[in-house]
């Protein structure tokens with residue numbers, strides 16, 4: 001039930017919230033995580049994940065915003081001072097189009113911030129939020 005419903009939910013959801021900027025590559029990346037998540041992606045939860053100060057990770061990076069800028073449309077900065085293009089899909093249209101890249105950075109960044117990998121639910125929420133921005 002869960003597995004057969006999730007892709008449909010993701011498709012309906014994308015049509016509902018991200019028609020303007022998400023293309024087929026982003027659609028399939030979000031669908032990949034949606035199929036592995038327990039419930040439909042929530043942009044509100046994604047926003048909280050992005051903004052919250054978490055415990056458990058490295059003290060220098062308590063939040064996604066430690067590197068990515070205070071809002072999705074701001075340019076961020078790595079700890080070494082290199083610029084990171086905004087995460088909002090409307091600002092950086094090539095974002096979230098390559099599953100391997102997305103997985104690699106989720107793994108690295110969730111470990112730095114949360115001290116663990118993000119769940120498929122957290123990843124779908126985060127992507128849904130950024131694709132709506």
Ligand code: HEC
Nearest residue numbers: 061063064066067084085095096101102105106109110113
């Ligand atoms: C230590 C700095 C740092 C922190 C903290 C950080 N990131 Fe990142 N993130 C980066 C860098 C550097 C990149 C790769 C450069 C780029 O994509 O512009 C990146 C890329 C990503 C990507 C891939 C984007 C794409 O275009 O496919 C995702 C997804 C991501 N980060 C999610 C997160 C999440 C979720 C958090 C918080 C749990 C977080 N990041 C915290 C530095 C960071």
